[in-house]
Amino acid sequence: MTDKSTDPAALWQTMLGEMEKGFNAVATQAMASPEFSKALNQAGSVGAGAQKQVGDMMEKYLASLNLPSRGEMVDFAGRLQSMEARLDEIKAMLQQSLGTSGTVSGTTPGTAQSGADPQRPPRTKRPPSPEGEQR
Amino acid sequence: MNAAAGLDLSSIQDRIQTEVQRAIQRSIKGVEYFASSGPALGATPKDTLSSRGTMTLYHYRPMADEIYRVPILIVMATTNRGYILDLVPGQSFVEFLLRRGYDVYMLDWTAPKPEEKSLGIADYVLDFIPHCMRRVQEDSGEQDVSVIGYCFGGVLSLLYGSIVSDGPMKNLVLFTTPIDFREMTLFQNFSDRRYFDVDRLVDAVGNVPPEMILSSFEMLRPVSRGISQVQLWENIWNDDYVKSFRMFDRWATDTLPLAGEYFRGITKDLMWDNKLFNDTMAVGGRKALLSEIKVPVLHAVAEHDHIVPYAAARPLIAKIGSTDKEEVMLKGGHVSLVAGANAIKRLWPKLDSWLAGRST
Numbered sequence: 001m002t003d004k005s006t007d008p009a010a011l012w013q014t015m016l017g018e019m020e021k022g023f024n025a026v027a028t029q030a031m032a033s034p035e036f037s038k039a040l041n042q043a044g045s046v047g048a049g050a051q052k053q054v055g056d057m058m059e060k061y062l063a064s065l066n067l068p069s070r071g072e073m074v075d076f077a078g079r080l081q082s083m084e085a086r087l088d089e090i091k092a093m094l095q096q097s098l099g100t101s102g103t104v105s106g107t108t109p110g111t112a113q114s115g116a117d118p119q120r121p122p123r124t125k126r127p128p129s130p131e132g133e134q135r
Numbered sequence: 136m137n138a139a140a141g142l143d144l145s146s147i148q149d150r151i152q153t154e155v156q157r158a159i160q161r162s163i164k165g166v167e168y169f170a171s172s173g174p175a176l177g178a179t180p181k182d183t184l185s186s187r188g189t190m191t192l193y194h195y196r197p198m199a200d201e202i203y204r205v206p207i208l209i210v211m212a213t214t215n216r217g218y219i220l221d222l223v224p225g226q227s228f229v230e231f232l233l234r235r236g237y238d239v240y241m242l243d244w245t246a247p248k249p250e251e252k253s254l255g256i257a258d259y260v261l262d263f264i265p266h267c268m269r270r271v272q273e274d275s276g277e278q279d280v281s282v283i284g285y286c287f288g289g290v291l292s293l294l295y296g297s298i299v300s301d302g303p304m305k306n307l308v309l310f311t312t313p314i315d316f317r318e319m320t321l322f323q324n325f326s327d328r329r330y331f332d333v334d335r336l337v338d339a340v341g342n343v344p345p346e347m348i349l350s351s352f353e354m355l356r357p358v359s360r361g362i363s364q365v366q367l368w369e370n371i372w373n374d375d376y377v378k379s380f381r382m383f384d385r386w387a388t389d390t391l392p393l394a395g396e397y398f399r400g401i402t403k404d405l406m407w408d409n410k411l412f413n414d415t416m417a418v419g420g421r422k423a424l425l426s427e428i429k430v431p432v433l434h435a436v437a438e439h440d441h442i443v444p445y446a447a448a449r450p451l452i453a454k455i456g457s458t459d460k461e462e463v464m465l466k467g468g469h470v471s472l473v474a475g476a477n478a479i480k481r482l483w484p485k486l487d488s489w490l491a492g493r494s495t
Contacts, residue, residue, distance in 0.1 A: 007150065009150075009154065013369075016362060016365065016366070019358075019362070020358055020359060020362040023357070023358040024356045024357065024358055024359060027357045027358065028321065028355070028356075028357075031321055031324065031325075031354060031357075032320060032321060032324050033324075034324070034327065034329070034330075036324065037324045037325060037327040037329075037330050037331070038327075038329075038330045040325060040330075041325075041327070041330040041331045041332070042330070044331075044336070044347075070249075075250070077248070077250075081188075081248075085186070085187065088186070120197065120202075120238075121197050121199060121200050121201050121202050122201055122202070123201075123202055123203065123204040123238070123275075123277070124201055124204075125199070125201040125202050125203045125204075125236040125494075125495075126495060127491035127492045127494075127495065128491065
């Protein structure tokens, strides 16, 4: 067997690990300076400001074309979502009152809406005894 | 054996052969990697108990014949998805709890929609968590609920517990939860109030985009992402390594946006004024004093946590009002503390032994 000191792959791995630690440490030190914070936030605020200006311009442009703005679409989506949520609630209440089980279509894979209630085990479990025996 | 060099020539030949085989495997599996999707995550069977915008409450189906009386509500961090605690069978924290006889619920988050930009800390602490606690009580038929908070989910759980101190919370478990935000030095510098105009940012973007959250996490270890790609290529012949890499990489990059007002509140109250640590925090006009928390508390911290440095988490136990409280420091980082091989042998058994006796 080659030992770690003569194994080129192991040496490469060690070097990579050390390099990562070293570069991270240097970068972390540089990022802890007020100058870095100032530069970072100047760049960030320019980006955010530009984004807002473009957004405002687009909204005016869409209004001139007689198209709904993003805000209006969002409001519309919100109303649809609240209607969907109400429907889900009604569905869950119906399932609960009928005592039915099974998944409801349109839910995330691996999930089912409330009401798909499997038989619950009794809540009688006690912690394992000091000898480690699990009840 | 080449005595002068101290090398075993036959083993070097073996080594070369292995490396050649791995190089071939890299080419084959490299193509497979890009042509296939990663493992299915978060697949433990569960039911959706409640869903309102960014908030979803799940109930996981019990896996034991007999369960503890007290159910558990896991409060996930708002920046990331809850499937880190439910990776794949055998590596799922949720599955571990279910098999050990716990009744498990999870408060998980989805991306807040543009119209949810006005959600603030008070909505999370005084609406979402109490709503989920009530739903857990109704669903389980039990008055007591144990709460497990991960990272910022821990901060929200602390705020809830300190305000609703006479509520249904029976036990509180926290994973890597910061309270002294002065000690999160890099985040402090990124959000230095002299240069960071949080009002301007939030007013401009509404919800804080996930790219910004992800960048701020990645900047804590700026070269690690590049190095991890090199390591992936080197280990691409190793199916276990690739599977694990894909799980964690997918989760780490699956960052959520943050509701604008919530982000504004975190920046001003916690990052700038450190109110939770200074006992001046108020949520929705109600004081949040950690000394008001009197339930048993376990706080697990990671030795090599680069996101929540130990100095930021250390004062928590001292400030909690409980008499039954414990901090446990385990090997690992911010994520490997709770998920993966490290967590399976360290954190999970420790949590089980702590919680079992307090769940009856």
